[in-house]
Amino acid sequence: MRASRLLSLLLLLQTRGRMTGQQLAEELEVSVRTVYRDVESLSAAGVPVYADRGASGGFQLLDGYRTKLTGLTGGEAESLFFAGMPGPAAELGLGAVLAAAELKLLAALPPELRSRAGRIRERFHLDAAGWFHEADRVPWLTEIADAVWNQRRIELHYQRWGQPREVTRLVDPLGIVLKAGKWYLVASAEEKIRTYRVAKVLDARITDENFDRPPDFDLDEYWRSWAERFEASVYQGEMVVRISPRGLARLPHLVAQPIARAALATAGEPDEDGWVRVVLPTESINHARVDLLKLAEDAEVLEPPELRADLERTIVAMAELYGAPDS
Known part of the structure; x- marks a missing residue:
């Protein structure tokens, strides 16, 4: 954990230049005292970081120094698919790794490209939710996403439209879809592929059982077909x-x-x-x-x-x- 924080501190200084102890503490969510200790550790390891005192002072790296320790972890690489969607990424539990991935990418870019990347973030934003609708409460989304990724069966306690209103299902989670601000789980249950609205999940228990994904299953193709059938079933x-x-x-x-x-x-x-x-x-x-x-x-x-x-x-x-x- 500390090694990861030291790397994040180093990359912050590399991408942003001079930063105060308070600014670093806020970014890393630690105390200013911890920042000072971490800076001392970096210096002891041979990283040329120094402090300027005074009102406009702060910590910075020696001009020209760049670290090559910018390799992405698996979780950070996965989060890049959500780089334009910080809200959905946070709901999926990827907010922290997304921030770390963006920091590493910025650190790996030369100054000119880093500036262009910054301009893109300042000028483009994706808001996936529809107008005039409150966002769904999805307290089980992170657990469900974890089960989807790790191919673990889930026991869902689910609220249906019909009777009985509440049911329990053991499902193989195959994918998650965000549609107009609403989250949906696509899962196999009782040898049929079904769609569940995540906001209607009352409880989710990840089991110790793994499952094999159907080799010919295509989430994008399934969703298009299901959405067409759903519309046809609604407008009869x-x-x-x-x-x-x-x-x-x-x-x-x-x-x-x-x-x-x-x-x-x-x-x-x-x-x-x-x-x-x-x-x-x-x-x-x-x-x-x-x-x-x-x-x-x-x-x-x-x-x-x-x-x-x-x-x-x-x-x-x-x-x-x-x-x-x-x-």
Whole structure:
């Protein structure tokens, strides 16, 4: 542990130049006294580190000195896949190794490239979460990620949508997916590959049992196929709608993307008023009502008749609620 800290201290001085004892202590999460002891140890080992006293002083390396001890550990190399996602990396338990990996990479770069890398970090940021949604609470994500990497079976206590609400499953974890700020576990259970939302995991116990990954399993291919099937299973109904040009333009901002895509794909020729007939997928009458009310007077339901009648009842009730008082 101390050897790792000494290397981190050395790399900090190499990449950032002069740093105060307090700055080093904050970066390394130790006391200033520990920093002074570590600097003495580096000096005793022949590293040319010296201190400038005074208000603008601090520790720095002799000009021109560069260490070659910048090899990445396995964990740090793995974390580089998340270099643009510090939030998800921290949730997976890779925050510390990601920071160490970035420091080692910066130390290994010549000054010009190091400056360019710094500019990239200052100018680009990836925020994987969707708008207007709170992030899932995923207290078991780190344990699940560890089991995925080490191919260890997990006993999951899981909350389902259907009955029974809570179940226990022994699963072989094959991969983890981050989709619109939500974490999903892809795992094999009872000889079937299933998808579990990590936020619904109530408890996870990593067992001592290892498992063999299916040799032909491709996580990326599985996820694309599963996502397509999931969307198809959700949108099992259809509605035929007459929609204005303004409504068609607003649609992608008001409804789910599968519905907006269907509108563009099925739009017929505009009538004399510019309105078009579209066929839209829907989950249910209730979901369709909510989507169509967002469009207000820019959409008219043609089919099915029960949806048209439902909207009529809703609009009448709203008119009674908001109508002008009797004079």
